[in-house]
Amino acid sequence: MTQQPLVKISDLHVLFKGQKNVCAVNGLSLNLLPGQVLGILGESGSGKSVTLKALLRLLPAHKTEIRGLIEVLGRNVMSLNAADLASFRGGIASMIFQDPMLALDPVYTIGDQIAEVVTRHHGLKRRDAMAYALDMLKKVRIPSPERRLKAYPHEISGGMRQRAMIALALAGNPKLLLADEPTTALDASVQMQILLLLRELQKESGMGMIFVTHDIGVAVEICDVVAVMYAGQIVETGTIRDIVKDPKHPYTKGLLAANLHGAERGKRLETIPGSPPLLESAPTSCSFAPRCAYTQAVCRLKAPEAVTISKNITVRCILETNMNS
Amino acid sequence: MSEDTSTRRTHMADAPLLEVREITKFFPIKSGLFGRATNSVRAVDGISFNVLRRETLGIVGESGCGKSTTARLIVDLISPDKGDILFDARRLGTDLTLNELRRNVQMVFQDSYASLNPRLTIEDTIAFGPIIHGVPREYARRLAWELLSKVGLDPKRFAGRYPHEISGGQRQRVNIARALAVKPQIIILDESVSALDKSVEAQVLNLLLDLKKELDLTYIFISHDLNVVKFMADRVIVMYLGEIVEVGPVESIYAETAHPYSRSLLASMPSMDPDHRSEHVALAGDPPNPIIPPSGCRFHPRCPIAIPKCKTEKPLLHIQKTRGHLAACHLTAQQQETF
Amino acid sequence: MIEQKTIPLDEYTRSPSYWAIVLRRFSRDKVAMFALAIIILLFLVAVFAPYIAPADPLKGSMLRRLRPIGTPGLPLGADELGRDMLSRLIYGARLSLFMGITPVAIAFVIGSSIGIAAGYLGGLFNSLTMRTNDIFYAFPSVLLAIALSGALGAGVTSGLLSLTIVFIPPIARVAESVTTQVRKLDYVEAAKASGANNFTIIRVHVLGNVLGPIFVYSTSLISVSMILAAGLSFLGLGVKPPEPEWGLMLNTLRNAIYVQPWLAALPGVMIFMTSIAFNLVSDGLRSAMDIKS
Structure with missing residues (x-):
């Protein structure tokens, strides 16, 4: 009855070593079912992008220490060899980024780049691969796709580049799409176009998607479930409806208030004071306690356990622990 | 400072503090060895508007609509091809010097890091403006300290620090303090909160509201985020491709678009x-x-x-x-x- | 208002300055410190040459011509005129270091000034200076140095002058590009918006941020300068015999390469070692200055 999860991460720790250590991810666990869209919501430094990169094993090996389990379709990502990793990236899981200018190679045409992926993952000949690339461009609704096939990344507009990057990511028919703030740098109107496109493509192919964003508004538009991250941990998980309408964790509440949606003009906002911890060492107590309005003595002593409130909602906060015991 | 506010009050309340008249800027696109202009980007194309005393004027639009260019044109960081800037009914170039204008109209940029000199301590950065306007060094330093506490940063902790040591939100507070240091009447906030995390953005918006009330400031608030502009602005200008397509009180812009x-x-x-x-x-x-x-x-x-x-x-x-x-x-x- | 609220200005956290951090990082770089030690040692040797050198570098003896390394009384042998090699190498450090560093130092001052002015002012001034600068780029530096030296005649001064001219364009080019980048940054705009004049902006906001990279680049030119100076001497265009200078020594010993190859190679080893040391120090500085928090 229980579906095999598409992605299963349990107790993931990521430590960046350097002159100063940074404990970027501290005991993160999450499951993603096939066809589900999971949003990871968090501010800069919360470890949301690092989690995505760990999933694709994109973190530099010599500077990072990764502990924990990452499974995609039941396969341990951490133990893939070089050849398996190459077919895993792009073939099973692929990624889209915030800045397509950096993700696309400036010296090859859009068509060449997509065709290259197609050749690698589907073993097609160049001519067929180009035809496939054209289909991909049509799929992401790039206007006059024949012309864009021969265009270089700098020759097309920002919104179109983002579409081209999506086409590139989807060319290998992945089961899992990882999106790292793909709409943050775009204008509002283009952002909505891309979100609608992603929603449609996801529905069509049934792929799973993890969408990292700092913007609740964007998460609302695209996610089924949301995991709110703070200081390298998930502090609350729930359906997007639960998170927006009935947030439990004080941090989630603060984030929602800061969104300004429905804020009264010119009236001071309820804010979360202070700034996130530097994470030079792994947290041993609640990381949010120094900024929280409901801090109790316990919060500074030990880290709160994740409490499952209902089928979908999990919260890591002492208030919920107390309420449910 | 108290002198300033009292003179300010003697002015008529509804006379525009800043007037922008038919301002135009085309950026030539240069090519070839000696950079002959072959074409031009029409960044701002003959726009006019007023900024009233003590209001917050929002400017919204997508990238490339000319909103940031407009900001830079106002303080002459880019020289306009055509058009006039009038501050307090005095025309720039005839009865108003550029220095006077710039002392009264300050800017806060989007990139909090790029807008601070990485080699200067925070107090030196804030004191720079007053010092070049002839304020004695020690007095300028005290002013910097006072401004730091005004923007919510403990001077004892922050005055001697360098920009790379503090967070983005703190840096933007420093930028605001730097802008305030020359006692301007208008502050242009060019996407000043856009790069910040939402929770930090809210803190900085609160600070801006407080400062406005306390110091009687006028804001030109440029942003692509319509939520933020709705929250901050009294009037809004909507720009598209270098032109103003709509302007009006915030309520009617959002309700009777x-x-x-x-x-x-x-x-x-x-x-x-x-x-x-x-x-x-x-x-x-x-x-x-x-x-x-x-x-x-x-x-x-x-x-x-x-x-x-x-x-x-x-x-x-x-x-x-x-x-x-x-x-x-x-x-x-x-x-x-x-x- | 300000006088009423007096905040005590003492006792506050003051972070170490950028240069203090760079210095600390640099001092932790073992390779660079080793190279720096070599350079300092060479300087000491050059300064105290008269006290260290066992013999007169100019006094030869036909009887001791081309004695091999390790001959008693001649630890590094003797050259083609029977002069003590060790003493000549020690005295040679004086001219060689001088010829390596001086042109770069002068070119650093002139090139930075040109480049910073061009980069900051931009526009037509930039186009004119940088295009003129580019003309020098058309010639390989070795040829340019030889041509200039040839035109100016042999001698230390003309060698110095021609090397300086050779190094001005590359330094100006680097200075221009770094300055152009800094000029576009918001803090320079903010300083302009505060009402500061160009001179103040360059002094406070530009220099501190561009001199570092230009300096690092210039130190890397010292090794080039040493080699070029040696080259000029080798061709008979720089230092004139019998002055001890490594490049010149390499030249005069070249006939001995079949008879005493190790002896003939000694000045080359010195040039090589010194230029590597300067390059390593320059690399160390570069990475020490690259502070990304």
């Missing part, structure tokens, strides 16, 4: 309601090329309700229902005529 472009922009905002997600694209395509802008109304190729006239004839700003609400659209103009 007159221009189809402004309507599409508003419709592009995320719904924040999981049960009613946005279902269709409000505005298709990317903003067109400002090098060869469309004829007539510049919005007509993307406009859902364009009529033939829009292609040939450029609409002027017309008065709408609410006082002070203007929009440049042939269709709303026609409706007005039928009233």
Whole structure:
């Protein structure tokens, strides 16, 4: 009855070593079912992008220490060899980024780049691969796709580049799409176009998607479930409806208030004071306690356990622990 | 400082503090060995507006609409091709020097890191403006300390630090303190909170509200985020491809939106309601090329309700229902005529 | 208002300055510190040459011509005129270091000034200076140095002058590009918006941020300068015999390469070692200055 999860991460720790250590991810666990869209919501430094990169094993090996389990379709990502990793990236899981200018190679045409992926993952000949690339461009609704096939990344507009990057990511028919703030740098109107496109493509192919964003508004538009991250941990998980309408964790509440949606003009906002911890060492107590309005003595002593409130909602906060015991 | 505020109050309350008249800037596109201009980007194309004393004027629009160029034109960081800037009814270049203007109109940029000199301590950065205006060094330093506590940073902890050692939100507070250091009347906030995390953004917005009240400031608040502008602004200007398409009090801009472009922009905002997600694209395509802008109304190729006239004839700003609400659209103009 | 609220200005956290951090990082770089030690040692040797050198570097003896390394009384042998090699190498450090560093130092001052002015002012001034600068780029530096030296005649001064001219264009080019980048940054705009004049902006906001990279680049030119100076001497265009200078020594010993190859190679080893040391120090500085928090 229980579906095999598409992605299963349990107790993931990521430590960046350097002159100063940074404990970027501290005991993160999450499951993603096939066809589900999971949003990871968090501010800069919360470890949301690092989690995505760990999933694709994109973190530099010599500077990072990764502990924990990452499974995609039941396969341990951490133990893939070089050849398996190459077919895993792009073939099973692929990624889209915030800045397509950096993700696309400036010296090859859009068509060449997509065709290259197609050749690698589907073993097609160049001519067929180009035809496939054209289909991909049509799929992401790039206007006059024949012309864009021969265009270089700098020759097309920002919104179109983002579409081209999506086409590139989807060319290998992945089961899992990882999106790292793909709409943050775009204008509002283009952002909505891309979100609608992603929603449609996801529905069509049934792929799973993890969408990292700092913007609740964007998460609302695209996610089924949301995991709110703070200081390298998930502090609350729930359906997007639960998170927006009935947030439990004080941090989630603060984030929602800061969104300004429905804020009264010119009236001071309820804010979360202070700034996130530097994470030079792994947290041993609640990381949010120094900024929280409901801090109790316990919060500074030990880290709160994740409490499952209902089928979908999990919260890591002492208030919920107390309420449910 | 107390002297300043008292002289300020003697002015008429509704006279514009800053007037921008028919300001135009085309950036030549250079090519070849000696950079001959072959074409130009029409960044700002003959726009005029007033900024009233103690108001917050929001400027919104997509990238490339000319909002940041407008900000830089106001303080002459870019020299305009045409047009006038008047501060306090004095025209820049005749009865107002650039230095006077710049002391009264300060800017806070988007990139909090790039706008601070990495080799200067925070107190030196803040004290720089006053010192070049002849304030003795020790006095300038005290001023810097006072401003730091005013923007919510403990001077004892922060004065001697360097920009790379503090967070983005703290850096933006320093930038605000630096802008305040020369005691300006207007602060131009050019996407100043856009790069910040939401929770930090809220803190900085609160600070801006407090400072405005305390120091009697006037803001020009430039942003692409319509939520933030709705929260901060008293009046809003909507720009498209270097032109003003709509201007008016914030309530009527958001509630009685007159221009189809402004309507599409508003419709592009995320719904924040999981049960009613946005279902269709409000505005298709990317903003067109400002090098060869469309004829007539510049919005007509993307406009859902364009009529033939829009292609040939450029609409002027017309008065709408609410006082002070203007929009440049042939269709709303026609409706007005039928009233 | 300000006088009423007096905040005590003492006792506050003051972070170490950028240069203090760079110095600390640099001092932790073992390779660079080793190279720096070599350079300092060479300087000491050059300064105290008369006290260290066992013999007169100019006094030869036909009887001791081309004695091999390790001959008693001649630890590094003797050259083609029977002069003590060790003493000549020690005295040679004086001219060689001088010829390596001086042109770069002068070119650093002139090139930075040109480049910073061009980068900051931009526009037509930039186009004119940088295009003129580019003309020098058309010639390989070795040829340019030889041509200039040839035109100016042999001698230390003309060698110095021609090397300086050779190094001005590359330094100006680097200075221009770094300055152009800094000029576009918001803090320079903010300083302008505060009402500061160009001179103040360059002094406070530009210099501190561009001199570092230009300096690092210039130190890397010292090794080039040493080699070029040696080259000029080798061709008979720089230092004139019998002055001890490594490049010149390499030249005069070249006939001995079949008879005493190790002896003939000694000046080359010195040039090589010194230029590597300067390059390593320059690399160390570069990475020490690259502070990304």
